[in-house]
Amino acid sequence: MARPFRDSLSDACAGIAAAIRSERNMRIHLAAGAAACALAAWLGIGPLQWAALTLAISLVLAAELMNTAVERAVDLASGGKLHPLAKVAKDAAAGAVLVCAAASAVIGLLVLGPPLWRLLAV
């Protein structure tokens, strides 16, 4: 029988909380996202720009959560022993975070750069 939706939601929130507690990079991404949101609110960007920013921030956080999941699963499967396949899996997961973070940085620059420039140029 399917579990109640609120149990699934609670487990998902517990997974996010555990990743925030254990992963320094997750906390860095969260802080960067919060800073971008504060700057966006100060600049008064429009709804479409907010949509792009929200997607960009969510993409990085979701990638970091998947990276954490891969790390834990690989650690479990490898039993703490070094293995070339464990390295490939972890490096690929870390690479996915890097790709998302780079794309998000570009989106952040495109969304926040022009209004910030206009404000500072006045």
Ligand SMILES: Nc1ncnc2c1ncn2[C@@H]1O[C@H](COP(=O)(O)OP(=O)(O)OP(=O)(O)O)[C@@H](O)[C@H]1O
């Ligand atoms: N079992 C293993 N076998 C081989 N290489 C490994 C193994 N575990 C980790 N590594 C290597 O060490 C790197 C760091 O792995 P670790 O599990 O410490 O992640 P982390 O320091 O939390 O990394 P991230 O900064 O991506 O969150 C991996 O990307 C991989 O290159």
